[in-house]
Amino acid sequence: MSVELDVFVGNTTIMDEEVYQLWLDGYTVNDAVKVRMEGGVMDECEASKDVLLSDTMDQYRTFQMCERLLHSPAKLANQLLFQIPPHRQIMLIERYYAFDDTFVREVLGKKLSKGTKKDLDDISAKTSVTLKSCRRQFDNFKRVFKVVEELKGPLVENIRQHFLLSDKLARDYAAIVFFANNRFETGKRKLQYLSFQDFAFCAGQLISNWTVGAVDNMVEDMDVDLDKEFLQELKELKILITDKDLLDQHKSLVCTALRGKTKVFIEMEGSFKNLSRGLINIAAKLTNTKDVRFSLKKKKKKKKNIYIYIYIYIHK
């Protein structure tokens, strides 16, 4: 005796957020049932394991059918197959496009190509994120990248509108796209201690201050490519280390701006000259595109430095 067929379809599509998360995390049906049993849903409604299994299967099937729609979230709102309340749609999309920081840290700055996709099992082993989940996240990056690649207008806004994501998530995706596009290597040992959120912050700053879009907001690829003219102009910053007066003035301005704002202020103040020299040297060389990739990563050595970039820009 065996259950040959078992389906449950609601007019309003029934989705359990917990099961959805398990599905997204790449659990198999049986593993998911185990997790749910441990979670204590069974006591809630006097359910048995069979009931739980049947429910989990139903939900997994629903999610699989929905997955196609989640690939272009705008469709979810005007498709007819599933009647899903809007707040649920938002939840579905947001969760589907959510990612693990440990995973994204591994692929950040890498080319979103088939080659990288092949390495996903290694990444999966390393980050202990299931391969299924890795694939979903990777495909999400790739999909977002492909869509916004061809669009004009501000990157974050494009992502938010096309994928109906929250502001936070859209910004994270913008960072991922930005890194993937500029191929900034983030895998170097010296950079290992930086989290994705650190990089995302850098990306955010770069996008809003350094890109083509920051200057002119109707250019293609505006938020993805750095503004070359600007980089050219950075050369002129050399004066800040060559001219003693300017160096001092620079230092005092930076210090005034940063006083009390960073914990490493004293350290920074003490070694300002060295830091400044290092940064300006890098900045001066950024015109060479090849170098951009190499140098930028160095700049991100210390989080506090970021304030300096901002300052540099303001100063100019």
Next chain:
Amino acid sequence: MPGKLKAKIVAGRHLPVMDRASDLTDAFVEVKFGNTTFKTDVCPKSLNPQWNSEWFKFEVDDEDLQDEPLQITVLDHDTYSANDAIGKVYIDIDPLLYSEAASVISGWFPIYDTIHGIRGEINVIVKVELFNDLNRFRQSSCGVKFFCTTCIPQCYRATLVHGFVEELVVNEDPEYQWIDRIRTPRASNEARQRLISLMSGELQRKIGLKVLEMGGNAVVGYLQCFDLEGESGLVVRAIGTACTLDKLSSGSAPNTNTHMHPNTAPASNACNSPSKDGKESPLAHGCRSTHNSPVHSVCSSQRLSQNFSVSVPTLIFTGMGSGGSAGKEAGPLRTLLRQQTQTALEQRGASSSGLLLNAREFPFFTLTSFPPGFLLHVGGVVSARSVKLLDRIHNPALGNTRSYKLLDWNSVTADEPETRDAWWEEIRQEIKSHARALGCHAVVGYSESTSICEEVCILSASGTAAILNPRYMREGCLDIGCTDHRFEEPSPPNCGFCHIPYDELNMPFPAQLTYCYHCRRQKVPDVLFTTIDLPSEAAVAGKGCLIQARLCRLKKKAQGEANATAISNLLPFMEYELHTQLMNKLKLRSMNALFGLHIQISVGENMLLGLASATGVYLTALPAPGGIQIAGKTPGDLSSEHISSIQKRINDTIAVNKELYQINPPELAEEGVGSPIPEPRHRSRLFRSHSESSDELSELDLSHGKKDAFVLEIDDTDAVEDIHSLLIDAPPPTGFYSCNTENMPGISNWTSGVQMFTSVRVLRLSNANLTNQGLNKIFTDLCENLLKSFYFKLRSMIPCCLCHLNFTVAVPEEELIQVTVTAVAMTYDKEQTQEKTAEKPINKGSLEAEEQLQFPLELCADSSSSNIQTASKISGVGESTNMSPRVSSLERCSPLQEGRSRSLRSSRSFGGSSVTVVKMTPLSFLPGTRIIKYLGIINMFFIRETTSLREEGGVSGFLHSFIAEVFAMVRAHVAALGGNAVVSYSMKECVFMENPNKNQAQCLINVSGDAVICISETDQESSASTANTGQTGGSETDGAT
């Protein structure tokens, strides 16, 4: 040329990629109606084409308009090879044919392909211009409204209820035509879909004609079914109740009068057809009820005579006799009575067709709930079954000449021995005679069904024998909540229907009668079984609950007549056992009445499945049910300890159930009228005495023999098993209730959470040597597990009630058992349930009482009693205040199941979400809303087939997406009609076939319902909300405690 159909193809979206090279599609559309076809231009290289076509105009007969669907085919243009079909949309234009319904069909329809499912959507606009007065065209019946709802629809009032209409049409099944061997599965499926669409259109038109003939303008409780008889053909049949409905102007208090007008049924063919090869096994489930006249005193002789003068003429043409005319309302005025008589005559004059003088053939009503007071007495369930062999359909008169053309069996001369019509005729006669045996003149809650396996077919019909009140009833009384009349001391409306309609001295079966616990005047049975919904005015204690009896019986494989004989021999035993199970489970829950009883017997090659579902209730008018006593047949067999332990378990279960369903019947103040009413505490003693004298006073129906339902004898292991299985039924978890009727006894304060669902489960029996016992266990577990699954899945809706749980069983293959369930989960407000008791009884206004008598009597009972009801109902003039206001439930007409908890994070906008939310429910109402318009009937038939079963996620994946697609298509059609909900939704057919070895599967689904526009009731008075829901289904019943 009475009609012009216009269609415009606007655009498409989400089309599938048809050209691999470009990843795009060159789509165009063919629009076909009848034999005329139009095409749009090709919209090259687009998955979201904009055709914006001209208006395609079809000039057609209105007859065709009714029969034919508009067929829209989306194709991919191919220069070099044949164009590929993307999919089709069939649009039933019937809703456009009557003025009150939709005026235009416009919206996005899913493009459906029988092999690939939904493939994108298409935006279409359809209009109809009708030129002539429709009613002059006798071949068409445009303008007759159809409702699936089995009660008088909201926002209408019934001025006349004409009676039973039925029709069937037969054709060859395209799947079994020779051409099917050479055509593609797609072509075959489409031929079938189209044919069935045509046949249902034709059927509806013919029923409409009958209704017009009777002088009605609507069919309520329309039930259409398909019999897929395989080789022998395809039968589409329908039954319904013809009515004359008046639209209520919106906003005005429903002031609905209903009048029975029974005599205008079409003359049916005499039942002169002997069933040669079929065996009949009819069983009347007598379920006791009171009889009326002799017992109780008549209030005023004057009134009596007045009434007589009214009912006499009725007697002539109903042929059924008896003035069931005495009012519940006290002291009607003489002037009114004069009016009444007058109107009666007018009425008859108005509908003076020759038919009037015929005896009313079938006084059947497919309605399950009625305006209060309409139903005078309920006799009990009547049912009939008959086993037929299908190969006999090839009778000489038709021979093999049946062509593709539609054939109407009715057009065949009546002496044709084996027509489907004659079969049903027989069964209906049977039902009618059962009803008469119960002293009833009508059958309400009537339905018909079939179960087919190979060439054997079981035809079943069942209903509830009843005596109806021929007077007009004012439905308006529902507004004011006549549910609460029970609080007035002697209040007949809430117990009247329990009183036995048959003669006490001449009972059709032995039953234990007591005086009614409410009025103490008339006799009531100890248990009442019915197929209808709980009348809204009935007095109940506590909550109701779903009660199911499940049974499997193995049978030897056989062919032809031997098989039919074997089946018909088994049927009585199955019915008996189902009945016993129901009775025991009822007792176990400490209840005394069943509503919505539906017994399905399904035939397979090697087994029969029986499933009886009903909603158990404690009616306070009926005596308290006894417990169950266990007795060993021979004391030596089983240790008395064992017996007493089982007894203890049973007693505990009863106690737990009483608690669970809050059954605390009101204490009886006095033992009036010397009725032998046992007090609850004397129960056990009473029992014993029963069992001693069980020879004379059997608790069970006569039809089921002599066994006493109260005493379970453990004479062998089987019996032990039976008792165990009794106790297996787990009560629903806390916060859940379940029922299979329209209204949940004891719960009426619904909040807006609504979740309709369909669930299908198929079990494969791997063990070849199963016993009946083993099978029973498997089948019971299957049903129980399904229920458990529902409770689990819907746990977020607690407190909630599963309403209208409709189980359908089938044996699609030798070792498969299929159970299909459709139901709706509705949330309710727990707090208010407890406040219920504080509600004040509200009386109908006296004005109403007057109005009720303004109308003539036309339906009269056979029984000679003239005065049926306790005539002493005090219609005090109460203030028409509302009941306790329904508080939280009436937030916005929230389209979401999660309506309660949502909108926390709706800050982000969803650009251009154009999809209308369409709610669906198998009930006739949506809580918290008012139906302002019925847009027409939805009756859709889909076939889905796959040759890549594994790739689609196996059988479950395949069926899951198909059901989701069916829902989507229903919703799209409703939205295109301008509606936002489907009420009285049902899935009539879900036939699933698979061949996993070939990686193939096929499924057929037939769904129906009423498309409606409903609006939130937020702005309404709370009383109005109760009124409306009450009006539709008598759906709100308070739990009196």
